[in-house]
Each structure stands twice: as C-alpha cells, then as structure tokens.
Amino acid sequence: GFYDDFGAMKWSAGDWVWHGYTMLCLDTPEDARAFPGGEVALPVRVAHAGSGPCTGTLRLRLEGAPGITLEPAVGDPLGVRVERAEAIDAASGEAALAVEPGSVSEAVVLRVAVRDAAGTPAGARGRGPGRPVRVRLHAELHGSHPARNTWDLWVLPEAAPADASGVRIVDALDPDTLAFLRGGGRVLLRAGDRPHSLKTQAIWFLRGACFAPPHPLHARVPAALLEELQTFDLETGRVLLWDRLQGQIDPILAFWETHDIAEVRAHLFAGDCRVGEGRLLVSVLDHEFPAGRWLLGEFVRHLTAGPAPARALREATVAALAALLASETIPLPEWELRTDPKDEGLRAGFAEGKAPADGWLKVHTRGHWEGQGVGHYDGVAWYRTWVDVPASWQDKAVRAVFEGVDDSFRLYVNGTEVARFGDPEKDETVWLQRVSADVSAALRPGERNAIVLRVVDHRGAGGVWKPVFLTTAPADASSDLLHAPR
Numbered sequence: 021g022f023y024d025d026f027g028a029m030k031w032s033a034g035d036w037v038w039h040g041y042t043m044l045c046l047d048t049p050e051d052a053r054a055f056p057g058g059e060v061a062l063p064v065r066v067a068h069a070g071s072g073p074c075t076g077t078l079r080l081r082l083e084g085a086p087g088i089t090l091e092p093a094v095g096d097p098l099g100v101r102v103e104r105a106e107a108i109d110a111a112s113g114e115a116a117l118a119v120e121p122g123s124v125s126e127a128v129v130l131r132v133a134v135r136d137a138a139g140t141p142a143g144a145r146g147r148g149p150g151r152p153v154r155v156r157l158h159a160e161l162h163g164s165h166p167a168r169n170t171w172d173l174w175v176l177p178e179a180a181p182a183d184a185s186g187v188r189i190v191d192a193l194d195p196d197t198l199a200f201l202r203g204g205g206r207v208l209l210r211a212g213d214r215p216h217s218l219k220t221q222a223i224w225f226l227r228g229a230c231f232a233p234p235h236p237l238h239a240r241v242p243a244a245l246l247e248e249l250q251t252f253d254l255e256t257g258r259v260l261l262w263d264r265l266q267g268q269i270d271p272i273l274a275f276w277e278t279h280d281i282a283e284v285r286a287h288l289f290a291g292d293c294r295v296g297e298g299r300l301l302v303s304v305l306d307h308e309f310p311a312g313r314w315l316l317g318e319f320v321r322h323l324t325a326g327p328a329p330a331r332a333l334r335e336a337t338v339a340a341l342a343a344l345l346a347s348e349t350i351p352l353p354e355w356e357l358r359t360d361p362k363d364e365g366l367r368a369g370f371a372e373g374k375a376p377a378d379g380w381l382k383v384h385t386r387g388h389w390e391g392q393g394v395g396h397y398d399g400v401a402w403y404r405t406w407v408d409v410p411a412s413w414q415d416k417a418v419r420a421v422f423e424g425v426d427d428s429f430r431l432y433v434n435g436t437e438v439a440r441f442g443d444p445e446k447d448e449t450v451w452l453q454r455v456s457a458d459v460s461a462a463l464r465p466g467e468r469n470a471i472v473l474r475v476v477d478h479r480g481a482g483g484v485w486k487p488v489f490l491t492t493a494p495a496d497a498s499s500d501l502l503h504a505p506r
Contacts, residue, residue, distance in 0.1 A: 041070035042165040044078070046157070047127055053252040054152070054174040054245070054311035057134055062173070063127035064159050068119040076163015077114040080130040083156040117161075130157070134175050152176050152245050152314075174245055176314045184320045192216040193502065195345045202296030202338065206323040208316075209302045211260055215505040216345065218265075220258045220304055223287065225251050227279035230289065233271045236327050237292075241318050246273045250289060253311035258304045259287035264501055268337060269293040269302070270329045292322070294332035299323055340494070341501060347493035348413070349505045352405055352471070355484065356380040357389060360400040370402050371472050372435040380404070388426060389483035403473040403484055411466030416492045418463055419456045421504065424486030425475060426451035432472040433462035444476040451485075454500060459490070 024030050038044065047063045062082070068074040115128040134153070153175045161167040187206040190197055192214050201207050211217045230250045232243035246254070250273065259275050263285070272290040292301040301323055307316040333341075358380045360370070368374060383392045383403075390396060409418075420431060420438070427449035428442025439457035442450040463469055475483060493499045 038167070038169040040167060042066065042068045042074055042161070042167045044159040044161060044167050044169040045124075046159075046169075046171050050309060051252055052309060052311070053171070054176055054249055054309075054314075056310050056314075057153075057175050057177060059131060059133050060173075060175065062130045062132075062157055064130070064157075065127050066117055066119050066125040066161060066167070068121060068123060068125070068165065070121060070165050072121065072164065074119040074121075074161075074163070074165040075117070076161055076165070077116050078128050079114045079160050079162070080128065081158045081160075082130060082132050083158060084134075085153045085155060114162075117163075151240060152242060154242075154244065172248060174249065174311070176310060178314075184324070187320050187323050189316075189320075193218070193341065193345060195342070198295075198338070198342060198345060201298040201300055204297035206298060207295075207300050208319055208323060209300060210307060211302050211304045212256070212258060213503055215503050217503050218302055219261045219501055219503055221261060221287075222257055223259045223275065223277070224279075225255070225257075225275075228275055228277035228285075230273060230275045232273050235270060235272050237272055237318070237322050240321070241315065243273075246289075249311055250275075250305070253309050254289075254305040254315070256304055256306045259289060260291070260302060260304050262286050262288045262291075265291075265293075265333070265337070268331055268333050270331050272301075273305075290319075292329045294329050295338060299329060300333075337501070340496070340499075344493050344499065344502050347491055348410075349489050349491040349493070350407060350409070351505050352407060352488040352490065353385050355383050355385070355403045355405045357383045357392075357394070357483070358402045358404075359394065359397055360402055361397075363400045365400065365402050365474065371430075371432040371437065371474065373404075373470055373472070375402065375404070383483070385484050385487050388481035388485045389477075390481050392483075394483075398477050398479055398482065401475050401477070401483065403475060405471050406468050407471060407490065408468050409463055409465045409490070413463070413465040413492065416460070417458060417495070418460045419491055419493070419495055420459045420471070420488070421454070421456040421491055421499075422484070422486070422488050423454050423504075424451060425455075425473070425484050426480075426482050427476060427478040429473050429475040431457055431459075432470075432474070433459045434464060434470055435472075436462040438462055442476075444478060447478055449478060456495065456499075458495065463490075 022030060045065050045067050047065050064080055066074060066078065117125050119125045155173050155175060157171045157173055159169050187208055188197060188200065189208045191210050193216050197207060209218060211220050213220060230247050232238065232246050269291040270293060271288055272292065275287045275289060277285045277287065289305055290303040292299060301319050303319060306312045358375065381393055383389060428444050430437060431439045438459050441455045442448045477483065487504060489504050491504065
C-alpha cells in the first residue's frame, strides 16, 4: 500500500514526520474531528516508546480560517491547560512534561473560543458562519525527544432548525412510506442492515477511499468535510450497494473499492433521487454524534428546500420495491449443526431425516461455525431446521435464499434434493455469493417442513454465516434491493 500503480511512493518522508517512537496523539472523545462552535477543547497526549525518559515542553496552536478569530478560553493562559498537575508557562502557553518509556502522558488541553468577525461565537443560533469552518491544530514537542503533528478539524455552525414537518425520517421502507414518496412526499432513509432497508454491506475502509462527486448539497456541506469525517465522526462501517441503483441516484458521498479485486467497485454513503413525485435521500452515515446530527439537519433542509435531484428511480425499480414490501418472508435464523468428518451422512440418509437425534449443536446464521463451538474444521457438515409454512402459500412461488454459505452446499427440502451451489470437487465456492432456489415443488404449505443442508467447507472458516429465509418475493435481480426480514 505504500507504492502506487507506477511503483512510486505515495507519500514523502515529510508526510510521516508524525510517526516514531515518540508520538503526539489527539485524544478527543470517540476520536471526533468536528465540534460545535463556541469553545472547543482539544486534548493532546504524548505516547512515548523511545529510550530513556521523555522530558520537554509541549506547545499547542490552533490555526484559524478567513473570517474566524481564535482566542483563549476564559481563565486559561493562552487557552492551554494540563488535565493534572504539570506546569503551564503563562507567557508561552507551553506545558512541561516528563514521560517514562512505555507510557502516555496526561492530556494537555487547548481550549479556544471560536468566533466570527463580529465577535459572535461560531455556534450561536442563527448567527456565525453559515458553513462549517476547517481549522488546523499544530502540536510541537521540544526537549529530549522532539516530535510534531497536525490535525485538520471542523467547527460546526448551529444552523436554525429546518422545517421537518413534511419529511419522514425512517430506518426502513414499508408500503405506506413508498406510497407517500410516490405521491410527492419527502423521505430520509437512514439505511443499515435492518429488514426492509435498502441493501447495505459492511466495508473495511482500507479497501479503497471515499470521494464526493459534484452535488448541490455541497454548497452548504463542504465535500472536504464529508471526505475527511467519513472515517471519524460519520463512520458506521457500512456502504449502500450502488450497483443496484446505477443511473438512478445522485451521489452525495461515495466510496471506490479495488482491494484484491480485478475491477473498481463503487458504493454510496449518501445520495438522493426522485421517486414518483417525491424525493428520497439515503444515508448510511452515523447521525448520533454532533457532526452527524448537524448533517442530518442539512439533509432535511435539502429535502425540503434544495433543488430536485437530477436522477430518479426507474418505474421498474419502484415496482420491484413495492413487490418486495408486499411479499411474505419467513426468516430461518436458528439451525442444528453436526459435523461429518468421514462423509457418511449421505449414505446414512441424513438428507431424508434419518440422522441420529443426538450429536447436534444449536447454531445461528450470524457467523461461521468456528465461532459457535465447532472449532477449526474443514470438511462436510450438516445443517437442519424445521419451518411451519402457512397454507396460504399453496399456490405461490417460494424461494429459499442464502445470503452466505462457506463454501459449497446441497439443499434438501422434505428429503428431496432441490439444488446444489458450488462444487468441492472443482473447488468452486459460493461463500461471497447470494444464491437462491425455487422450493415450491418440494414444500408442503400448511405443514411443518424439514430443511437440510450438506455444507462442505473447502478451507478456512466454514458454514452458514449470513441470513437464510423463505420468501414469496420475485426471483429476479431486483429481489436483492432490500434487506430481508430475519
């Protein structure tokens, strides 16, 4: 990761000047990088792993932005103080420190009042800057182990509340909300892994990087703020799957991914679109911390007063969402598991329900079997569960959907083999694929049904590690637009 595609270093030695045996660390609550205006408290600690005691003085300085003044907080010399008993020089604002090897200093806190040109606190309601202000914190350690560091931070305005009376803020979709949208309503969807949310997935942020394509909202919410805070204040570890909505949604903040794949994949953190006569804004960002709460207000303001999105959900997509929301689903989260190291289950009739009653381990679909009492195991294992299917499903097409099975498996319903996925002989795995099979012919609506899986783990972790469910939803690609009930 240190070299680009042309073999050149991505960073210079100067970019790594902060990194060493003695480092200066910003220690804000929850690693925050954005703060409400007015007085800002910024704690810095010295982490020392070098040889011998670290002695010297630490100086903190905040660099402002045009139109913004910075002044010491009331009662603090030059705005700097130490959390405990170390000395502060009132003339220089420097804190004297002594840190033993392998330890971390007490926090040295810079407290600064951030004001606009008129002397108004930046966070005053209805006054101060209309946009967030980026500032830079400089820290310099002088003495036995010199070190320095800088951090870009954001001071948030406290905007007047947006009129949210016509906006629904929801965590999932339902038929009424979709009808509200199509009729001209405004909806803000806080997407996640909840049932009937637009489909999201977990992402490791080092797989790529975020980017902010041009969008009207950036006139009030700087693209740089979104890009910088995505891995701090706004991070949830999830992205919206953009490929399902390509050409149908305007990106506000996006993410490109290339790690260990042959192509570039794009995902969304936030975007908006038209739905019928209404507007939908989707966000997977964290809206619990100050930056997220402020951003949520800006999203509401944009939905009510911003320009209409350029893109719209296609009628086929809206119809697919309506069909998914109207469909019936039975989650299958709980199973019984039995390993079969000698692969004797097929001959013994495990698929037909002839397995011994004992020797089964109760497991769930929220993780691989290694974390559920099996330990490291590669090879064949059997899963079984029973489900009561309503009689009303008698004339409906029913599918069994598997979000993730590691690595390959066969599906049996009431003793009948219905489908095979992957192939252990050819080392074909489906562990990262969502697969489904029509089970209508083998299912017995109005009765209790036995569902059995013969799973083969080729290597590494194994088993059913993502949700499984039965559904009457359509079998086309649009069926993956929403998270299924679980």
